[in-house]
Amino acid sequence: MTTLFKGSGEKEARFREIRLIMYQITRNPLTLTSLIILGAVVFMAIFAPWISPYPVYGYNLEEKYEPPSLEHPFGTDYLGRDILSRVMFGARLSLLAGVAIVVISVAIGWPLGVIAGYRGGIIEDVIMRITDMFLAFPSLVLALVIAFLLGPSLINSMIAISVTWWPWYTRLARADTASLKQRAFVEASRAVGLSDLGIMFRHILPNTVAPIIVQATMDLGTAILAEAGLSFLGLGAQAPEPEWGLMISGGRSVILSAWWYATFPGIFIFITAAAFNLLGDGLREALDPRLRRIRGA
Amino acid sequence: MGSLKRYVVKRLLQTLVILIGISAITFFLSRVAPSDPAALWVGLHARAEQIEKARKELGLDKPLHIQYLIYMRDLIGGRWGTSYRTRRPVIEDIINYLPASMELAIAGQIIASLVGIPLGVIAASKKDKKIDHASRLFGILTVSIPSFWIALMLQIFFSRTLGLLPLEGRLSSNVARMNPIERVTGFYLVDSLLTGNFVAFPDALLHIILPALALASYSMGLSLRMTRSTMIEVLREKYIVTARAFGIPENTIKFRYALKNAIIPTLTVLGIVFGWSLTGVFLVEVVFNWPGLGTYTWRAILAVDYPVIVAVSIIAALIIVIINLILDLTQVYLDPRVRL
Secondary structure, eight states, rough: OOOGTTHHHHHHHHHHHHHHHHHHHHHHHHHHHHHHHHHHHHHHHHHHHHHHHTTOOOGGGGGGTOSOOOSSSTTTTTTTTTHHHHHHHHHHHHHHHHHHHHHHHHHHHHHHHHHHHOOOOHHHHHHHHHHHHHHOOOHHHHHHHHHHHHHHHHHHHHHHHHHHHHHHHHHHHHHHHHTTTTTTHHHHHTTTTOOOIIIIIIIHHHHTTTHHHHHHHHHHHHHHHHHHHHHHHSSSSSSSSSOEEEEEEHHHHHTOHHHHHHHHHHHHHHHHHHHHHHHHHHHHHHHHHHHHHHHOO | OHHHHHHHHHHHHHHHHHHHHHHHHHHHHHHHHOHHHHHHHHHTTTOHHHHHHHHHHHTSSOHHHHHHHHHHHHTTTTTTOTTTTTOHHHHHHHHHHHHHHHHHHHHHHHHHHHHHHHHHHHHHHTTSSHHHHHHHHHHHHHTTTHHHHHHHHIIIIIISOOOOSSSSSSSSSHHHHHOOOOOSSHHHHHHHHTTTEEEEEEHHHHHHHHHHHHHHHHHHHHHHHHHHHHHHHHHHHHHHHEEEEEETHHHHIIIIIIIIHHHHHHHHHHHHHHHHHHHHHHHHHHHHHTTTTHHHHHHHHHHHHHHHHHHHHHHHHHHHHHHHHHHHHHHHHHHHGGOO
């Protein structure tokens, strides 16, 4: 039914909207910085096998616990492995885990929220009470239990975190859907005989994209933190995987003698999470017309 | 007052539903464990008939809904199982370790609120000025720091490099030996004062600084961001605009009118932040060898100690639910509009 309203004028308006958003993003120096940082981390992750100075699993017991030097800028660990190389490969695991967690959570939570908000009544009550129950747990604690029960591995810890996160998206999507439902275009779609399912997935879902994208971007940072936390506790990635949280856990026991071991992986978790949070913040401002007008753009 | 009573009853019923939900989730989790609970119970080298006998004893041969009722009965009766590792009832262990965690979480919460809430108010009232951008950046950076990592960094800097603060633990070993703290509440800072143990008090205080700081890093940013956004909402209200139009001084508006109305949503902020502190405790305690629920849970993970892990999740959820209930009821008490 979109053809009913779509003309060349709308296309142009949409194009102008996208340009405005791009302008908003690039104008904010913090958002721009975050994009550059994320670009660098993604580059590092993709090209790790070619740009890392040493092989990721290659050990050399004669060089264990070497402090940072020109040969090993981040030092070496207990097996003499180059920490810089492992941090580069670690970017792959952390980004992958972050994206997977957010994608799974959105895929479960978003449609459920749209259904709850659109159908209302008993369906809404049941869905929302279930989300309440999940949200009653401190999410890391519940994730910890699930990861433990599934057995410690990177994949299981990702599943565990996703299980505790989807309710946030359900809440978000439900609130938006409930207000969209009252709007004229939904009424119009119903008037021309579109089915409920069609309205939900073709008209309401696309209109709840913006807040979901903002939330998902910020959550990428939090997901990377959560994943690193579970790995730190021994419930995520297992040795010898070059996971950042696991590396910090390895460095913990030698923190007084080999400070570099835990320090450098942590810096990368920190700047990656911060970049996602900054980007999410910038996106929210760019996508929210209310905030935009106040800033006088 | 009739509507207030109705609200409280409604809220209590809601809490009950959530508690039943929590128990259902944990029941489900403890039954889908990849290994057979009966086999775990009897140990590694059990024979098939022993496992069968254990299955009967544990009620695992009964239908699922009966199993759930038995589970609920034990849950309410405080029979939360025995730890495989410590061989003590889990509930006893939890009561032992919980005060240490609560003390740490509260200390972290105090630091976080003292920094985060005032910064949030300042940022909101100077919206879009330099100080607002700076404090927002600060807020974003603090929520991006892995708590277990900042814990290690604090150890390196304040313990190793400066030698100012103790590396780990809750009390120095010589103080614990010579001037042990008598247990009253389980909170060392409170108990040492109550029993007049003025050797242990400063020692306990020094020990809690670093873990509390590590714990506060995340909550600080969270409370800053949430206070800022609630304060901005309040400052946008019509009565603020009216007050301005009447020429009432800006400071009177901000601190007398706006802050008073921002306090109620800030209570909700505190609840959410405390939830996070409680989560952070699980990571920070491990780094500082803090003898609380986090370290207890971590040891249970390493020892594959099922009853402990499940029990800890129940107690954590229980604490969050109770705190939210208290905060909600306080809110009703403070804000007559919510009662309607």
